[in-house]
Amino acid sequence: MTLRLTTLALLLAACGGGASGSFGPMYPDNQQSSIDSVLGRLQANPAPSPTAVAVGLTGAPHQLYAVDLETGAISWKVPVDTPASGPQIGGDLVFLHETRGVVARDLASGAERFVVEDDALHLAGAGGEGDWSVLALTTGGGVGARSKLVIARRGSVKHDLEIPHALGAPTVAAGMVFVPWATQNLTVLDAVTADEIARVRVTDTSLARAFRVGNDLYFGQRGVFRLTPSIVSGARAESAYFEPMAREIPGNPTLMVDPYRPAPTPDSAVHSIRFAWRPAGSGETLHFADETVYAVFYRFVFALDPNADAVRWVYAHPEDIVGAVAQDGGLTVADEAGGLAFLGAQDGLRRWSASVDATPTVVAIRPGDHVPTGAPEGEAMSLHDQLLAAAQNTDARLVPARKMAVHMLHALEEPDVTAHLITLCDDQRAPAPVRTEACGRLAERTTGAEHVIAALERHDRYLTNTEAGPIGALAQAAVAMEATEAAPSLIAHLVDPSTPAAALAPLLDSLRALEAADAAEPVRNFLRLYHAEVEGDAMLAAMSAAAQTALALDADPAVELLETLSADSLAPGPVRGKLTDALEAYRAAQAEAEAAEGEEETEEAEEGEEAEEEEASDEPPPIPERVTLPMVQAALEDVRTPMAACLANDSQHPRSARIVLVLAGDGSVQLVTINPQSVQQCLEPLIRSADFPANSNDARQQLTYTFRR
Amino acid sequence: MRMKTITHHATGATLLALAALTMSAPVSAQEMRFDEAVELVQSSDPDSIRLGLETLGARAEARAVAPIAARIRSGLPAELTELAVTTLAVMERPEAGPVLIELLSHRRPSVRLAAIEAIAATKPRQGGEALMRALDDMTPSVRAAAALALGQIGHRAAIDTLFTALERDVLEAAQAIGQLALPTHMDRLFDHVGQMPFDVLTPAFNELFARSDFPDRAKIDLIGRLAELATPQVKTYLTELADQLPSGRVKSAATEAAERIPG
Incomplete structure (x- = not known):
């Protein structure tokens, strides 16, 4: 009734x-x-121990049905x-x-x-x-x-x-x-x-x-x-x-669906893009069962660490998931084809599955005490293979999840991950967000240099149907890895006409950061050959990067060349402007260094006089023959915290920055070049505020130091 | 003799045009002193550079190569770079080889194309190897020009690479193969009959039948193998070939073979 x-x-x-x-x-x-x-x-x-049941709702003609999870069968169905x-x-x-x-x-x-x-x-x-x-x-x-x-x-x-x-x-x-x-x-x-x-x-x-x-x-x-x-x-x-820690999840699901807002319709994506979790612990101690929060995105389930930006496994379901509930030991999911499955919390492998004759758009699950204990189906792939498979999924709706898979892939330190990121960055068929993410993450890799070197050795070759890798991102990765052995390959790409114009600037920046002395002449040749026929923003950026690199690698001949080229009336105005800018920046840095040197000399002289007067017997601190990287590190110790903040607050959140430092013989800073460039403005004044030691040879020294936060 | 070919052979036309330009250069250019012409080439004024190049090109002296090469390396707008390269081609001085080979790596395909044509004209040492590398270029017109140039300079060491290029759809390689192949290469050439349109291979056959250094016995053997195909296309080809060949054994063989094919 x-x-x-x-x-x-x-x-x-x-x-x-x-x-x-x-x-x-x-x-x-x-x-x-x-x-x-x-x-x-x-x-x-x-x-009380409730019955284990799932209730599904189909699309039109709408039917509500219940599945007994113990038997895997429909117990009733009503229109x-x-x-x-x-x-x-x-x-x-x-x-x-x-x-x-x-x-x-x-x-x-x-x-x-x-x-x-x-x-x-x-x-x-x-x-x-x-x-x-x-x-x-x-x-x-x-x-x-x-x-x-x-x-x-x-x-x-x-x-x-x-x-x-x-x-x-x-x-x-x-x-x-x-x-x-x-x-x-x-x-x-x-x-x-x-x-x-x-x-x-x-x-x-x-x-x-x-x-x-x-x-x-x-x-x-x-x-x-x-x-x-x-x-x-x-x-x-x-x-x-x-x-749980806040993180960017595809579709931006909330931990709990907001009941104060209108309820999601039966066919809402909310049912397929959601978190599942189960509280655990006792007394005042609260955490999530299996230390996992599950993020469901259509066919994917990401088992995430609630406290860290880490993933335990990724599961790809054959159909879209329209219901999910976390239990102790795993996750029960229901899909749009009437399928039900239980995934183990530790490995994401299926322990139980059932299927009913229904095509629901949403399923509510109350598993009760039903925790399947069957053997896992198949063997778990390595996490990076799981993530790679997710990143390469071809379902157009899953692009945000693919992007997230790439992000998570990057968090793994295994060198092979670098090879996967190269593949993804280079996949012309992949959607732009996935490629962009892969290339960006590749550029930040610090392991897998052998893969980067191997990829850089590939060039576009028509007869052998060979294609070069993503040169710009590879060049940046080589810098992050401090892979100086990549320099010859980078030089080869600089003179390869098939290298995309957009890759030239990062390539040239990388040669500078790697202090590739052998590149000085090829870079000058590049400037000379193309300065009068630059077309497009990418080539203009390349000319600017080439000018800076030429100055950093071998200043004197570069200055002479840039003076000539920037005065060449055959060169387009924007090119001459870029070359002039580079020269002026270099000269300003030189002038600043000289001024600082002068001030320091005066201060030293005054201090010396005072010291002589006050403590005539004191020995001066020994001056090293050369400034070493540990000395640079020690000099930067006082500004380490704000430097780390520079990296953390940058939009790219780089883990490290490669600093090329030119010190005068007295330890004054003549030039600071930082990769990525986005942190230059923040880091440079901090670095310049540090006191670097002089060297007893009074020689100008160029040092490359990688700062990690 | 040139039968129907499927490619446009641009090299000769370009060089002829430049030669005509040079021949009609102003008297002042012809009479200009060498060092004055070099000075013009080194200037930053496009018109002066053009005049200087014309003058040096007309003189075609070995000593003119170095200043032109230096000017190219010092950077010019694309149009002037191409003019300088074409000037080197007209001069036909093998001393231009190093700069021309360098330009096969120029970012602008039109410059690479001009450099290939210039290499074909100047036949420098290492030019053949450089052209073989250019078969790998990612720009189709550059590959095509490289294939034709290899045939033009007679770089027989490129034959295997040309076959590879042909298999990778560098159709111009067929003509070069015809210019370079030995009788021992005929089996490999015939491997391609049936795998690609007959029209693609006819430039190779045309070149082979036109060559005086290709033995008549091999030509007759080739006609026999073509006749075995017995297609209307081959019948037409052999009929036209017979019409154009001078009297002799090869012509007779072509005539008989064409008649044997029904239709």
Whole structure:
């Protein structure tokens, strides 16, 4: 029998029930005694073992069906009206927001139990345990918000409350109803009387969903609280609270779907782009089960470390995933073709699978105690092979996930990863975001130099159908790896006409950073040959880089050449401008160095006089024959922290910077060139502020130092 | 004799045009002193550079190569670089080899193309090896010019590479193969019959039948192998060949072979 609740009935229930005062402004929050009482009831009434079930909703013609996860078979299937949301399981009922309202059906049989008119509210959520169920409908929002809270037992409505606040997703546990509301509150009602018996108020984060796992009650939104005595603090830091690290995930899913916003439609991508996780720990210690948060993106599942930018495994499902729930030991997923599978938390291999004759757009899963223990199917690939396979997936929708796979691939130190990144960076068929990510990450690699060298040895050759690698990114990687042995190959690419113009500037920058002395003459020849016929921005950038490199590698002949070329009326104006800029920058650096040298000499003379006067017997500190890299490192020690901040705050977040430093004989800084160039402006003044030692030969020295944060 | 060919042979036309230009150079250019011409070439004025190049090109002296090469290396706008290269081609001085070979790595394909034509005209040492490398160029017109130039300079060491180029669709390689092949290469040439359109290979056959250094016995053998194909296309080809060949054994063989093919 279906009971249809009208607005009048609701009003009567609200006015006549025992809930007067509930959700009121005067109710005291964060009271130790009431919290302790609630905790006592939770401990005294362990959660009953629920049936393991998945409830799916198909596309048109819409059907709702339940699958017994123990048997893998459909236990019932019923037609439904046009749905406005996905199904939600609560206790012994399953709720679906349809045209006529929120319809409650018996979870065991699919039989309709009652309908709640929606009054233009959206279904915020539903929950329950045993024969208790609760659902919340809400407008969301703040001022003028209104909601309905319906508490049912054994398929019948017991309380139907109207609440003048926005409600989150509630649950029932140990005969109590836990209702997040107005983003900062968690009200606990006695399920029988609907009287408020406790209230939690948290002021430094939002509360949106409540649910029970084991004997504990959890709630939260961006992070998760366990209800413990410490919650009386009302603050995350002093409570049992865990929030995984923030990271960029394709589709930007939130840890929990926001119930204050209109519920996702049944075919929303939210069901396929989401996190799955399960709280674990005890007492005041809270973490995620298996130390994993699962990020689902259509067919991919990334098992992520909740605390670090690291991935444990990547799983590619044959169909789009439309439902997922984390359990101890793994993840149960449901797909759009009616498939179900359980993935082991440690390796992402399937331990169990089933398939039913249905094509759902969304599936709600309540696994209960059903944790498959079957043997894994197949053998796990290495993580970098998993990531490479994900990065090379050809599904156009998965580009953001492919990009994320590349990002994660880069985090692995194995040298072979460099080879994979070269392949991805060089894949002309790959979407631009994936290639750009791969090339960017390749340029930052610090391991796998042998792969970079091998790739740089390849040139475009028509007869052998050979193609050069991504030269610009390879050149930058060679710098990050300090692979000076790459210089001959880079020079060969400089004079190869098939080297793309866009690769020339990074190539020339790399020759400079690698201090490739043998490149000085080829670079000057390049400047000479092309200065009068430059076309396009890429060649203009190359000329600028060539001028800087020529000056850095062998200053005197470069100055002479640039003076000639910048005065050549045959050269286009922009080229002459770039060459002049390079010359002027070099001269300014020289002048600055000379001025600093002069000042230092004066200071030294004054200090020397003072020292002689004061401590005539003191020996001067020994001056080294040459300045060494450890000396540079020691000199930079005082500015190490702000230098690290320069790298961290840069948009590319480089892990290291290669610093080419030209020191005068007295230790004064004549020139500072930094790769990547984006951190030059930030790092250079810090480096120039450091005191470098002089050398006893009074010789100009060029040093290359890699600073790592 | 040149039968129908599928490529346009630009090299000769370009050189002829430049030769005509040089012949018609102003009297003042012809009479200009060598060092004055060099000075013009070294200037930064495009018109002066052109005049200087014309003058040096007309004199075609070995000592003129060095200043032109130096001017190319010191950097010119593309148009002047190409003019300087073509000037070197007209001079036909093998001393221009080093700079021309360097220019096979120039970023501008038109300069590489001009350098190839100049190498074909000047036949410098190492020119053949350089042209073989140019067969690997990623620009089709450069590869085509390199193939033709290899045949033109008679660089027989390139024959294997030319076959590879032909297999990689450098169709101009067929003509060069015809200019360079020995009778021992005929089996390899015939391996390509049936694998690529007959028209692609006819430039090779044309060159072979036109060569006086290719033995008549080998030519007659070639006609026999063509006749075995017995296609209408081959019949037409052999008929036209017979019409153009001078009287003799080869002509007779071509005539008989064409008549034997039905249709």
